[in-house]
Amino acid sequence: MLYSMYEAGYYATTPLRMAALATRNFWSSPLNPAANTDFGRRIYANADLFANLTRRYGKPDWNINAVVINGAAVRVRPTTVWSSPWCKLTHFARDLSDLRRAGKTDLEPAVLIAAPLSGHYATLLRGTVEAFLQDHDVFITEWSNARDVPFVEGKFGFHDYIDHIRDMLRQMGPRPHVVAVCQPGPPVLAAAALMAEDNEESRPASMTFMGSPIDARLSPTVTNKLAEDRPFAWFESNMIYNVPPPFLGTGRRVYPGFVQLASFMSMNIEKHKEAHLNYLKHLMGDDGDSAEKHLEFYDEYLSVLDLTEEFYLQTVDVVFQRHLLPKGELYHEERRVRPERITDIGLMTVEGENDDISGIGQTQAAHYLCLSLPTEMKEDYVQPHVGHYGVFNGKRFREEIYPRVRAFIRRMEQGLPRRTEHRTGSAEVVPIRSKASEA
Structure with a gap:
């Protein structure tokens, strides 16, 4: 109603x-x-x-047509390289000739930016993408508005998010890097743990969590307390509504x-x-x-x-009420998720001193879960004087946070085998490293 x-x-x-x-x-x-x-x-x-x-207010455009690298303009073309009814994987393909003029001759690390599915479109991370484009082959998850997904496409929940992250990492080729901004932290860590346990070729080379509620029990914020104080049935009764006509998802139950x-x-x-x-x-x-x-x-x-009913309620239940991942009780397809099985995926956590969404310690908790990672593959950073948004956007992100993340990714990249790519044709813009672009 x-x-x-x-x-x-x-x-x-x-x-x-x-x-x-x-x-x-x-x-x-x-x-x-x-x-x-x-x-x-x-x-x-x-x-x-x-x-x-x-x-x-409709979905904003990316408006990223070029970036300046080493003083030279490099043309950029956002391209969909994989999709499902619930998400599309967008690759920001940089012009190869422009890159060479900018002094970029080597293949650069592929980075998947896992955008939050928490109410805003992925374009909220425009500044994040522009920063990473300076030194990386950038991909990002663009989640669908649930009201625009026909009812016949079925449901999409927390565990479907995990599967989507795994599928997109596989699409990017061997050992990409993944950066999870806020909400995706727990499902991305779960996906990495499952891929590490299976020794998948496309398991991440590193994972960076930025303001993520890995363990929402630590330094609880107003948002965390609301989720804990209200019974699960309250969220089901007060936050979920049916999509009305004339939207394609008419009849779907969503968190608007x-x-x-x-x-x-x-x-x-x-x-x-x-x-x-x-x-x-x-x-x-x-x-x-x-x-x-x-x-x-x-x-x-x-x-x-809009978020689907099942994704929203499962996130409230799994992440904010029962805390299944940090307690070692999260199961995916009848398999227990074991972050302690991660042995060769670099881990960096970034938090904001004044974050009122994910308190200090919630993201750092990933270090305690990844027990088997050697110390030299871990890094933690708390940025002074920034809130939640400032962790992934703005001047302090560009000048203080991003350089640290870039250095960490480069350090994790050094131990990987040399990557090669077979290119054909003479298209003006060529994705630098992407299996998806060859499909």
């Missing part, structure tokens, strides 16, 4: 939104002699704010993205109010640069996707 009411509210405000857009266009037109007056800017600003607050977004915003509601009031002031003051920065952030922040 809530989902239907939410959609009804969106359509009910459509006439007002159209009126606001018409007003905004009228008072921003260069043909309007009063457009640049104080009165005109005030009307324009209020109409623009209303239109933005009531519109639907707008509910997750409301939870996020309520944690810092005064901050969001202040940001929008400042945006209004910037528009009225004709400060276009500051207003544009606000729009860039909220265009991404307000773009959300």
